Amino acid sequence: MNQSKTVENRVLEILKDCPRSRYDDMLLILHYYNRYSYMRVGELPLEDIVFNYKLYGLPCFETIRRARQRVQSVFPELSRNPQQKPQDCISVVINIG
Structure with missing residues (x-):
């Protein structure tokens, strides 16, 4: 349970640091592995990561995905809300006739 926390x-x-990771589990996993492992996991072949994540002391993909769901349920401001249109757009409507 402590590892889960x-x-x-x-x-x-x-x-919080990377808003794009809220929408993409693989990006979240890549950030997690690169930040909390002793090596640059992003430079390793995917096959090596999939089969040896325990040897590297890392949680599996599914654990990170489930943790994201739990965190987003507690912090809805970090959820997968659709991105809004930029507010700096100008719309011009011309009615003829």
């Missing part, structure tokens, strides 16, 4: 705390930090 640690994963959730780490996921919370990443969701």
